[in-house]
Amino acid sequence: MAETSLIDGLRQMRRRDDLPDIENNKYLYEALNQNKREGLMLAVRARTISLFIIGAFLIYLSPNWYVLYYEVLIVGFLLIGWAQIKIGRVERSRAELLLILFDLALLTIVLVVPNPWDPRPWSVAMQFKFGNFPYFFILLAGAALAYSWRTLLPVTIFTVALWIGAYFWAVSQPDAIAEISESVREVLGGYSNIAHFVDPGTIPIEPRIQEVLIFALVAGILGLNGWRTSRLLVRQAGVARERANLSRHFPPNIVDTLAESDQPLGEVRAQPVAVLFADIVGFTKMAEAETPERIVGVLRQFHARMEACVFDNHGTLDKFLGDGLMATFGTPVTTAEDAANALRCAAAMHQAMEIWNEQRVKEGATAIRLSVGIHYGTVVLGDIGSERRLEYAVLGDVVNVASRLESLTRELNARVVVSGELMEAAGGEKIARDLRYVENGTQAIRGRDETVKTWLQPLTLPPGLT
Secondary structure, eight states: OHHHHHHHHHHHHHHHHOOTTTTTOHHHHHHHHHHHHHHHHHHHHHHHHHHHHHHHHHHHHOOSGGGHHHHHHHHHHHHHHHHHHHHOOSSOOHHHHHHHHHHHHHHHHHHHSOOTTOOSOOOHHHHHHTOOTTHHHHHHHHHHHHSOGGGHHHHHHHHHHHHHHHHHHHHTSOOTTHHHHHHHHHHTTTOHHHHHHHOTTOOOSHHHHHHHHHHHHHHHHHHHHHHHHHHHHHHHHHHHHHHHHHHTTSOHHHHHHHHHOSSSSOSSEEEEEEEEEEEETTHHHHHHTSOHHHHHHHHHHHHHHHHHHHHHTTOEEEEEETTEEEEEESOSSOOTTHHHHHHHHHHHHHHHHHHHHHHHHHTTOOOOOEEEEEEEEEEEEEEEEOSSOEEEEEESHHHHHHHHHHHHHHHHTEEEEEEHHHHHHHTTHHHHHHTTOEEEEEEOOTTOSSOEEEEEEEOOOOTTOO
């Protein structure tokens, strides 16, 4: 039972670490890619510093010309590090695994094969007696920095296979200093447990097993830490995606507020809000003369420009409505500038449309007329929908009136129609004069018994409109 639970736990760990949406989640891919590049750079820098230290240490140990053999091999390790940076990428890579294998194989050769330039008598077995295996831990540490926790498994397998393989190769080699080995055996014939430490021709296997066993255990611990770090990275990428999703609806300052609060949207409540509707006049007729692809392209450009105006004026994009949109000012947090921000947003929208229309006319396209309606009052904020799908919504008479005011722009030949409540909350006649609004009396609103006092901004036809 315990064994089954352990296996199931490891399988769940693996499934949780699988990243099937990496291609669809650009934030996750960017986070993993940045982490991989940073890890590779740190690993190569650490490798370079370590190799320079080792190179200097070897010269100290053996201040002779034949130490250049090891210095040349150190250059080879530096080149492998440079190649790791060049081919490193987030996805699983056979080229990276091949480079890791080559790296470990080169180190095995360095540690097991005697220096061919050294004229002094030496044996392959004596290489093992120097206890050089800890150099493998330098490569293991670099792999933990540069690669995912999964890669530590092939690093461990390669190291164990190479080191044990090198052992069997070494024991098959002839003893280069057999006369010394024979003398040692004669002197220490009754002390076999001591003889193998002194005999230059023997290579005990027990220390080799201990070396690779400790290496595998350390690699496993580093892999576990790497798995934990990767989960943290995935969670951070998820937070980045959530913030990006929020930024599609809220301006940056509100996104920060939402991200930092435990209950950012709060419970269902009523509060004063400015509601803005914007729409393309005559869009249906315009769509009849264009291809679906061009219409979609126009809408995307329109939405992008209007969205920027909303966010630049501290508004919240509630939703796109085909050829229009609904925005609110004062959600989720109210301020004294909400009504004024709505008026400034309408002005920015028309300015953006004028610039865009100039470009469209130069390209031979027709200009687009924008209409805007804004109302201010108390709305209800809360989640609507079902248990399976909820949507945070702004509800109430204010929303309906704002939509009707936008429709009135056609009848009143106006660019913007706003309610008296909105103008009063924004600053009254002063801001009306500054933004060139004129009072228009009261207007009947379809579906509402009470009339609404209105202000309007007269229509100034942009170039290309008749």
